[in-house]
Amino acid sequence: MSRNICKENRLDRKYLYIQTFGCQMNVNDSDKIVTLLRDEGYETTDDAECADLVLVNTCSIREKAAQKAYSQLGRFRMLKERNPELILAMGGCLAQQWGQKILARAPYLNVVFGTHNIHRLPEFIRMVEKNGSRVVETEFQTSVKSLGITAVPQNGAVSAYVTIMQGCNNFCAYCVVPHLRGREESRPADDVIPEVEKLADHGIREVTLLGQNVNAYGKTIAGSPGFAQLLRAIGRVKGIERIRFTTSHPKDLTEDLMRCFAEVEALCDHIHLPVQSGSDAILRRMNRGYTRDQYLEKIEGLRHFRPEISITSDVIVGFPGETEKDYQATLALMEAVKFDNLFSFKYSEREGTAAVGFEHQVPEKVKRERLQQLQALQEEHTLKRNRMLEGRVQDVLVEGKSRNSEHDITGRTRSNKIVNFRGGRELAGKTCSVLIKKACLHSLRGEMVEGTENPCSSK
Numbered sequence: 001m002s003r004n005i006c007k008e009n010r011l012d013r014k015y016l017y018i019q020t021f022g023c024q025m026n027v028n029d030s031d032k033i034v035t036l037l038r039d040e041g042y043e044t045t046d047d048a049e050c051a052d053l054v055l056v057n058t059c060s061i062r063e064k065a066a067q068k069a070y071s072q073l074g075r076f077r078m079l080k081e082r083n084p085e086l087i088l089a090m091g092g093c094l095a096q097q098w099g100q101k102i103l104a105r106a107p108y109l110n111v112v113f114g115t116h117n118i119h120r121l122p123e124f125i126r127m128v129e130k131n132g133s134r135v136v137e138t139e140f141q142t143s144v145k146s147l148g149i150t151a152v153p154q155n156g157a158v159s160a161y162v163t164i165m166q167g168c169n170n171f172c173a174y175c176v177v178p179h180l181r182g183r184e185e186s187r188p189a190d191d192v193i194p195e196v197e198k199l200a201d202h203g204i205r206e207v208t209l210l211g212q213n214v215n216a217y218g219k220t221i222a223g224s225p226g227f228a229q230l231l232r233a234i235g236r237v238k239g240i241e242r243i244r245f246t247t248s249h250p251k252d253l254t255e256d257l258m259r260c261f262a263e264v265e266a267l268c269d270h271i272h273l274p275v276q277s278g279s280d281a282i283l284r285r286m287n288r289g290y291t292r293d294q295y296l297e298k299i300e301g302l303r304h305f306r307p308e309i310s311i312t313s314d315v316i317v318g319f320p321g322e323t324e325k326d327y328q329a330t331l332a333l334m335e336a337v338k339f340d341n342l343f344s345f346k347y348s349e350r351e352g353t354a355a356v357g358f359e360h361q362v363p364e365k366v367k368r369e370r371l372q373q374l375q376a377l378q379e380e381h382t383l384k385r386n387r388m389l390e391g392r393v394q395d396v397l398v399e400g401k402s403r404n405s406e407h408d409i410t411g412r413t414r415s416n417k418i419v420n421f422r423g424g425r426e427l428a429g430k431t432c433s434v435l436i437k438k439a440c441l442h443s444l445r446g447e448m449v450e451g452t453e454n455p456c457s458s459k
């Protein structure tokens with residue numbers, strides 16, 4: 001765990017403060033950065049004021065995410081004014097997008113590194129440390145070296161991310177990811193499986209396989225197993241009790257992959273399957289590669305193989321040309337599926353994407369109203385789905401103490417729902433049998449099952 005080191009004897013240590021915006025991919029990249037910089041003598045701190053190196057790992061997927069990262073830079077500038085020796089670095093999608101331009105906007109930055117250059121960060125930092133030079137590196141590489149970096153989990157952690165592929169070839173009309181993360185690239189199974197085995201040896205019980213479109217896993221390597229085969233192989237790794245993955249593209253969700261939900265016991269009861277819209281006309285304009293009916297068939301297939309599966313999704317409202325009828329089709333699709341949870345966004349135009357310049361932009365006010373109404377409907381569905389668990393016993397992998405009460409601990413069901421219940425912190429990392437007493441919108445309240453000699457185990 002990182003500590004506040006201002007009050008401690010600093011000795012000869014160097015301290016890194018890292019702030020991460022955006023998706024799990026970025027969180028995993030930040031973990032890799034911490035691992036790389038640890039070899040350069042940097043320890044992490046929670047206190048930016050005391051750091052020698054402040055790094056912001058940015059996201060650019062939607063306008064709001066980009067604004068957040070940009071406003072952080074203002075805060076970092078003040079730190080630099082107080083401590084001119086401080087090294088300021090910016091990475092991630094926004095760094096990739098802005099490249100040289102960001103130096104004009106934020107001349108106090110020392111290092112700007114793009115999404116394909118994480119592995120070179122130690123070299124860049126050394127250059128700054130040595131001669132105060134400024135480095136901007138946003139070249140795309142033919143092979144992304146950071147794919148192979150293993151982020152070492154913290155002591156006592158039971159869950160870990162494993163990147164299995166990166167980049168995206170889909171070019172959805174609204175999405176900046178293929179432009180900023182580059183083309184799809186899979187990591188060889190001969191790297192992935194031994195990493196999972198190593199993690200299991202170190203006490204990791206749950207792995208989340210990461211990629212922009214994990215269903216396309218293996219396509220870039222001749223003779224590679226596909227995603228379903230990879231899942232089956234990881235399902236055989238001793239000690240791995242839970243497997244999750246994100247994100248899946250509906251068009252690449254094969255029946256073979258659906259079948260894994262029936263066959264691979266460790267695979268959790270959850271899939272995140274972004275639909276984006278319930279209207280065929282909008283799906284076509286978005287370049288999603290499936291129709292509403294095809295999406296609904298996939299949902300049916302998933303529920304056939306794993307009836308208790310929890311399904312979450314992403315939706316964009318106000319994509320250019322979205323009429324009231326298109327929007328109503330999205331609400332109707334939500335009614336048909338009853339998602340366990342939904343991440344919903346107002347469309348925001350992203351530089352370089354195909355949708356820039358599309359006709360019939362939807363006014364901001366309409367987008368706002370549609371989003372509010374859609375979110376209210378989703379709340380009803382989330383509550384309904386959560387209530388279905390009331391009175392049922394769930395396996396909960398304990399993550400640690402609850403934020404709300406010092407007597408409670410918190411963990412997740414196999415369907416990825418948060419459960420709070422009475423228990424001691426020593427249960428962290430264990431799987432407990434918990435009776436769900438009450439369902440709320442964002443979490444469930446439970447009680448450890450009485451009468452069992454050992455309601456919690458580390459299988």
Ligand code: 5AD
Nearest residue numbers: 061174175274314315345346347348
């Ligand atoms: N505007 C709004 N939402 C977007 N997303 C991606 N690009 C945009 C955009 N330009 C959403 C999609 C995606 C999620 C990660 O972010 O729903 O699935």
Ligand code: SF4
Nearest residue numbers: 168170171172175177
């Ligand atoms: Fe973006 Fe579409 Fe690729 Fe997802 S599949 S990262 S939404 S282009």
